[in-house]
Amino acid sequence: MAESSTARVIRLRPVDDVAIAAVDVAAGTGVDAGGGVVVARDDVPRGHKIALRALRAGAPVLRYGQVIGFAGRDIAEGEHVHLHNLEYREFRRDYEFGVDARITEVLAEADRDTFAGYVRSDGRVGTRNYLGVLTTVNCSATAAKQIAARLRHSGVLDEFENVDGVVALTHGTGCGMAPDGEGAAVLRRVMRGYLTHPNFAGFVVLGLGCEDNQIAALTRDVHMRPEVPVFTSTIQELGGTRKTVAAGVARLTEMLPIANAARRSRVPASALVLGTNCGGSDSYSGLTANPALGNAVDRLVRQGGTGIVGETPEIYGTEHMLVRRAVSERVGRKLLERIDWWREYTAKNGGSMDNNPSPGNKAGGLTTILEKSLGAVAKGGTTALTDVVEYAEPVTTPGFVFMDTPGYDPVSVTGIVAGGATVVCFTTGRGSAFGCAPVPSIKIATNTPLYQHMTDDMDINAGGIVDGDTTVEQVGERIYRRVLAVASGEPTRSESLDYGEEEFVPWHLGTVM
Known part of the structure; x- marks a missing residue:
């Protein structure tokens, strides 16, 4: 500087x-x-x-x-x-697999930091304790929202202090699609990820009845935790919307004492799965918030935890840097396969990989996708790339993991949460409004003017790095400590503003018929 x-x-x-x-x-x-x-x-x-x-x-x-x-x-x-x-122009990039892979020495369990989480019967650890209403199809979305709203407004939730709330997970698809096609497979993968997520303690799964995405096909291969009550039905089976809403409220009310029995306990930080995302980026994103978040990811990896980076179109042009960090050629080639898929996908739909940044990004000083990607990839820190997974695929490998997601924030984070993220850190330079219930989202401003202007939406200011008041390492430590506190129950600004339901947006792939 x-x-x-x-x-x-x-x-x-x-x-x-x-x-x-x-x-x-x-x-x-x-x-x-x-x-x-x-x-x-x-x-x-x-x-x-x-x-x-x-x-x-x-x-x-x-x-x-x-x-x-x-x-x-x-x-x-x-x-x-x-x-x-x-x-922007294409240029040659050399792919040298694993030459920069830094294998992280994980701290002994006795030396690890801890947080207070919900230990579930499958060994995973939740950071929140929600009930959910999950729809198979858009046609049941209104009834699902009414079920959640009625329960919230009834006041009954006040009697169960260990239940964080009820969230309606609705979407705009589920029918007009090939039941065995790519679109249905991705949708079901997302839904299964949420059904088995450690931040949920009970579910109502609601369909219309005649849709392509049938409940039986969804639940066929789901391995639910035995202590999680699940009620499945359809509007047609229950006799219409009013009866459906009444039945849904009744079933969730019955689940409340079961969910409320859960208690937080101290567990090692290695149990955390941290999702990362950037939205409304500016030229400071790659100087302040993103490298500071990468520093926090490095700290978590040293604890034995997991950090996920997604947004494949927004790391385009830096893939050669990531494969250098891959633990094996197999992992590196998995990333390159996803890049190739995106080239074909965008070309097939009349686009290209350089159709980025957005107007807001450009106003903030970003000019090309290469510049944006170099800043975005900093969220992944410096440790070895341990795995590459497809959208909403369960993340089971600890360390720094890449998930193939679109760059569109709600779609990207929906996949990351379905993959198992239990806390999300979201960096922004222009001022994104975002949350992702049932997972808390920590908002990090890249510059001080934004933090001061949108203070009710921002949790952490990384702008001091540019101002000369602090360093990337110091902000990284602050982010990491906030992640532990939020994982233990401290609310985020997005949670206080009730963000999260509308931001459930599964990736819609395939033909709409």
């Missing part, structure tokens, strides 16, 4: 061609990024890039010591670098 008397900029590597403005830089202002003073030729907004040297058209442009794009035309020293002069 370098500073002049007029404007502060951030240059991460000596080889970088650009620096990031820590404040708004007016044209004519001098900045010093450690290689001599450069005078800004244009106004450069906070978080945007300024050229530290002249670049010829077609030259690769480096940030993070990596290629973030190519000069679309000649770029002068001191010029604002963004959409008008930096463009």
Whole structure:
């Protein structure tokens, strides 16, 4: 981090061609990024890039010591670098499997940190204790929401202090699809992940009755914990909506004493599965919140725990860095197979992998998918990549794991939670509004102005890293400690705002018929 008397900029590597403005830089202002003073030729907004040297058209442009794009035309020293002069191009990436894999020495159990969680009969540990209403099809969504709302408003939940609440998990699909196709398989995988999630203590599973996604097909291969009561039925079987709502409320009320019998107990931090996601990113995401979250993931991995990173389209262009960290060539090739699938998937649907960042990302200073990916991948920390799993597939390998998910936040986190995440950390630079019941979501602001502007939505401010008040390591420690506290029952801002139900969005794949 370098500073002049007029404007502060951030240059991460000596080889970088650009620096990031820590404040708004007016044209004519001098900045010093450690290689001599450069005078800004244009106004450069906070978080945007300024050229530290002249670049010829077609030259690769480096940030993070990596290629973030190519000069679309000649770029002068001191010029604002963004959409008008930096463009995405494909380039060769070498895949060297496992050369950077750092095998983490896990602490002895006696030396591990602990948290207070719900130990379930299958050995997994929950961080919350919810009842759920899960729909097989969109047609039963209204009844499911009415069941949950009626129970909440009845006041009966106040009598059961160990029950965190009831959540309706509804979605917009479940019919008009091939019952044995890819879309149905993914939907059922998500639903099974939630049905067996350690943050749930009981379920009503509700269908319409005539849908493609039949309850029998859903529950056929589910291995529920024996202590979890599950009531399954359909609106058609129960005799209509009013009778269905009454039956659902009655069954959940019967489950309350069973769920309330659960108690928290101290368990090692190795029992935690931490999901990570970034949304509404800005140019600071890769400087502050994401590397700090990666530092927290490293700390958890050393405890024997698990950290999950997803959003495959938003690590595109950095896959060569991840395969270098893979514990084996097999794991590395699993990641490359998912990248190849995405190339084919986007091409088939008239898109491309560089159709990113979003308008908000660009306003925050991100120009290309390569730049965005280099910041996003920092959430995975520095330890070895121990496994790569498909969307909503159960995560059973400890350490740093990659899950194939879309970049769309609710769809991504739905898959990560279905895979077993019991706490989620969500970084944002523009101000995403998000939660993911039944799992608590910790919101981390990448910059101080955002934290101050949306303080009711943000749990942690990582902006002090840019402000010069703190370090990545210190914020990483703060995030890690907050994860333990939240896992033990401390509420998050998203929970206090009742986020989480509408953010249950399974990935919709396949043909709608």
